[in-house]
Amino acid sequence: MMSRSQPAVHPLEVPPLTDAAENAVPMRVRMKDIQGMPGTPAGLALRVCQFVFAAVSLCVMATTNDFPSVTAFRYPHLSPPLISSILSLNRYLVAAVILQSLWSLSLAIVDVYALLVKRCLRNSRVISLFTMGDGITSTLTFAAACASAGITVLIGNDFNNCAQNHCTRFETATAMAFMSWFAVSPSFFLNFWSLASR
Amino acid sequence: MMSRSQPAVHPLEVPPLTDAAENAVPMRVRMKDIQGMPGTPAGLALRVCQFVFAAVSLCVMATTNDFPSVTAFRYPHLSPPLISSILSLNRYLVAAVILQSLWSLSLAIVDVYALLVKRCLRNSRVISLFTMGDGITSTLTFAAACASAGITVLIGNDFNNCAQNHCTRFETATAMAFMSWFAVSPSFFLNFWSLASR
Numbered sequence: 001m002m003s004r005s006q007p008a009v010h011p012l013e014v015p016p017l018t019d020a021a022e023n024a025v026p027m028r029v030r031m032k033d034i035q036g037m038p039g040t041p042a043g044l045a046l047r048v049c050q051f052v053f054a055a056v057s058l059c060v061m062a063t064t065n066d067f068p069s070v071t072a073f074r075y076p077h078l079s080p081p082l083i084s085s086i087l088s089l090n091r092y093l094v095a096a097v098i099l100q101s102l103w104s105l106s107l108a109i110v111d112v113y114a115l116l117v118k119r120c121l122r123n124s125r126v127i128s129l130f131t132m133g134d135g136i137t138s139t140l141t142f143a144a145a146c147a148s149a150g151i152t153v154l155i156g157n158d159f160n161n162c163a164q165n166h167c168t169r170f171e172t173a174t175a176m177a178f179m180s181w182f183a184v185s186p187s188f189f190l191n192f193w194s195l196a197s198r
Numbered sequence: 199m200m201s202r203s204q205p206a207v208h209p210l211e212v213p214p215l216t217d218a219a220e221n222a223v224p225m226r227v228r229m230k231d232i233q234g235m236p237g238t239p240a241g242l243a244l245r246v247c248q249f250v251f252a253a254v255s256l257c258v259m260a261t262t263n264d265f266p267s268v269t270a271f272r273y274p275h276l277s278p279p280l281i282s283s284i285l286s287l288n289r290y291l292v293a294a295v296i297l298q299s300l301w302s303l304s305l306a307i308v309d310v311y312a313l314l315v316k317r318c319l320r321n322s323r324v325i326s327l328f329t330m331g332d333g334i335t336s337t338l339t340f341a342a343a344c345a346s347a348g349i350t351v352l353i354g355n356d357f358n359n360c361a362q363n364h365c366t367r368f369e370t371a372t373a374m375a376f377m378s379w380f381a382v383s384p385s386f387f388l389n390f391w392s393l394a395s396r
Contacts, residue, residue, distance in 0.1 A: 085351050085352045086352065088351070089348055089351065089352075142340070142341070142344070143340070143344045146340070146341045146342075146344035146345045146348070147344050147345060147347060147348030147351075148348070149345060150287055150344070150345030150346070150348040150349050151348050151349075151352065153283050153286070153287065153345075154283045154284065154287075154349065154352070189390075192387075192390060192391075192394070193390075193394045195394075196390070196391045196393075196394035196395045197394045197395055
């Protein structure tokens with residue numbers, strides 16, 4: 001495993017010339033142009049955006065840990081199961097943005113490393129790993145954001161004094177999760193594209 | 199910067215080849231093998247699955263058009279804004295599965311035509327159009343299904359007599375929308391792959 005991935009990580013080492021010579025030509029034509037792939041400054045910027053949005057969403061949600069008591073106190077007409085299911089959806093959103101922020105942070109670190117040592121991240125296995133991870137985390141984040149948006153619409157319509165309570169925070173967290181999903185999508189598509197075009 | 203990173207991308211200096219001869223071979227090898235693309239029987243089966251799931255979801259939702267009165271009658275502790283927001287989310291789900299079923303039906307017809315006259319749908323513009331349409335409809339369907347799932351969790355936890363009311367229908371429609379999304383995803387990825395690999 002390590003010895004097979006070594007030529008892609010150490011490009012100045014001369015690899016065996018069998019199929020690398022065939023792959024090099026389309027790589028040179030296509031790979032150079034697209035910014036946003038792993039190992040490029042635009043890719044790092046995308047990762048940082050993903051991490052920042054997910055982290056902001058997480059912070060906003062984490063600072064509303066008095067949400068259960070406030071909700072039950074202010075809205076006695078809502079039944080306890082309704083409140084508990086709202087809270088379980090909140091927990092799902094928190095879990096999704098935690099996963100998203102950890103993934104984006106680790107890939108941002110990998111990008112910084114690749115930029116600093118001027119190494120190439122164009123190994124096929126690495127890119128397929130990145131693609132799968134991006135696909136999974138972006139799907140989870142999008143699902144959590146959509147479910148939260150549904151709940152937010154519900155809460156916002158039902159509670160008239162939404163401005164004074166935690167509703168704004170909830171909406172902010174949902175919007176930040178959507179922004180994080182928007183930032184993951186280009187990374188996913190670029191990785192998938194580079195995986196398919198080789 | 200660009201000239202310094204060039205050796206990392208090109209580990210080998212390759213003699214210039216005629217790249218038309220290189221590109222022709224992998225295209226012929228790849229395009230033939232992958233079932234599920236437009237114009238293949240598996241692609242037609244995928245389209246039919248998408249259409250059937252979306253249509254079932256639509257029918258289940260459309261037959262519950264007495265949902266507002268039933269909900270307001272059975273659950274007087276829910277406020278009218280809460281019920282109306284549940285209904286607006288239902289309407290969004292209905293709109294999304296209508297769009298999905300129309301799109302899948304039209305592409306199924308195109309597939310049937312291509313299979314009957316043995317024509318190839320490998321035009322680049324056609325595939326990019328298919329890819330965009332698949333991406334948009336699948337995102338809308340997935341978002342609607344997730345929002346409906348959030349609402350379903352909420353309703354299912356809150357209402358104890360969920361078995362006797364329209365809750366099962368609502369869950370069925372949501373599940374069918376998810377199934378339709380699952381069936382759209384392979385079409386989207388295969389189209390994107392064939393778009394990138396040419």
